[in-house]
Amino acid sequence: MSETRQERKPEEFTGREYEAGFVTDIETDTLPPGLNEDVIRHISAKKEEPEWLLNWRLEAFRHWQTMQEPHWAHVNYPPIDYQAISYYSAPKSQKDGPKSLDEVDPKLLETYAKLGIPLREQEFLAGVAVDAVFDSVSVATTFKGKLKDAGVIFCPISEAVREYPELVQQYLGTVVPTGDNFYAALNSAVFTDGSFVYIPKGVRCPMELSTYFRINALNTGQFERTLIIADEGSYVSYLEGCTAPQRDENQLHAAVVELVALDDARIKYSTVQNWYPGDENGVGGIYNFVTKRADCRGARSRVSWTQVETGSAITWKYPSCILRGDDSVGEFYSVALTKMRQEADTGTKMIHIGKNTRSTIVSKGISAGFGQQSYRGLVRIGKSAEGARNYTQCDSLLIGENCGAHTFPYVEVKNPTATMEHEATTSKIGEDQLFYCQSRGISEEDAVNMIVNGFCKDVFNELPMEFAVEANRLMEVSLEGAVG
């Protein structure tokens, strides 16, 4: 990072280029590549943000400049030039942007069709409220009325900043502080959109909340910021699904997701991630460096992270739970597939602080082709966490000879009353399993899908119904040609 900065030419600092840039870019509303305080002021002004938020961003930016890009993850990728990325890009005209799914890029719909989940059906039949993020600006929000009746707030975060500033200010950055890590700091400085959810006391959100993200314009990094607050005794299930069209250049994605669960609240956060993984040689995929963290602030609160990761060239992701409230529960269910040249370094952190806190980790890793995958998990039982319990299960499935799976479980126990259980297995899809299926009339490819889906079942069972079906299909589509 610091090297890149030193290599920059002096004229890049002058800002004249940007001034000119602003003029020509008003039509497309896209900032020229580069990052400095002016860019941040521009983003903040575009979003008509209050002073406190601009200052918050600037503070994050200043912090970021002092930070080093982390390289400890078990992944390899060429250096990212943060000055070559454009930090703001709106659809050509937000006002004439797609108002319905009819106006959505047919290619996107095609991908979904291949996965067997026509968006429209999902929207209408499944009662899913869709807050679609195209590039950096939310352009469509539906089912608002129904949610409003329940008192649920579900809107783009920029809208929340304007409409519910006190809620945003109270919670933003309290789970993932601006200086938490390199990517979180960058996100705090430049985030342009994302979702905001607030579930009032005692309310059970009447529908699954869903956001589809898509990365659109070439060379545009995406920096969503999601903030979900479940007030006392409330419940919400939030679904996040992603897909991206084929790209020639790697794209950076550094989102931050913050969850806050107060007393007796429950948040279920499910992700199906299917970004472009790059071609067989690893060219063109998306870099996914995301910070997801839940704060189980209240007593008896409960947060579950369920994720199905099949996309991205590089994934670096550790959804975490801070179990602060007594008797709070954190859960992490993950399926990750790496094939071709994909690399993934994922896992979770469970930080036990409250008494009798419980955490469950089930991680299923599948590697095919030249895929490399690491599970990196931290379970920390703090001094105060009397009677804490953790159960961890890490299973790896290898398809072929050239892929790899690695596990790095870290455990820190500072309270002797803790109960820890850990199980780990590595298996290969056996020739005997394949032959058994084939001898029953099932083709080799279908047999592989069946075996993989069986391997993932414990995690898929945690997904909401319509997502579980999608996850099954996604594995099949993703495994196409992965065997042989």
Add this chain to the structure above:
Amino acid sequence: MMIKIENLHASVDGKEILKGINLTIGAGEVHAIMGPNGSGKSTLSNIIAGRDGYTVTSGSITYKGKNLLEMSPEQRSWEGIFLAFQYPVEIPGVNNTYLLKAGVNARRKHHGEQELDAMEFLQLVREKAKLVELDPSFLSRGVNEGFSGGEKKRNEIFQMAVLEPSLALLDETDSGLDIDALRIVAGGVNKLRSSDRSIVMVTHYQRLLDYIVPDVVHVLADGKILKTGGKELALELEERGYDWVRQEAAA
């Protein structure tokens, strides 16, 4: 004629296991193959079902008039070949019924027939489960996942009942079954006997043949079929062992 095996030679890792098998089985016939451990009985069954890892160095297998050795394992299944495994394989998380439905429908599709829907299929498996008195709870469990040895064997015959093969190869289905289970499973096989279905039973024990009476009994030893006889041959083997067969063949 169902299947005709001529002068079949096959090896594993360069080691010759089958050294010239000749075997012809007519439609509706039940044949038993007996022989010492390691003589090549499972190897023969696996080669007929299409398992990888064996090299057929010479000879031929003709099944329903077609060259069997050219077909993939799933094609053989679609054409009516079924292998009940000596050691059934566990596939965790894959529902037993789901696996069979995929298999049955793949075959129906191959033959241009309408695929069965979930309800039709459920009805089919429930009915077939009764044939071998398989507890319906096994239908929704993972394929052989955590099944006992005997339960696995019973499940194999249940699968045979569902897939309705033309040629069923039962590789030591009797081993692992308790006395009652043997009677029940054998009864199921007997109900599946028909004039257009041939059955090959690989077994070490005469007891199975008391229940499922074979038309023909073969002795496979040292990679060859050394002797062929009627059902009384099994009784003789039970009494005298295999050495005399070898000596007779050498003479």
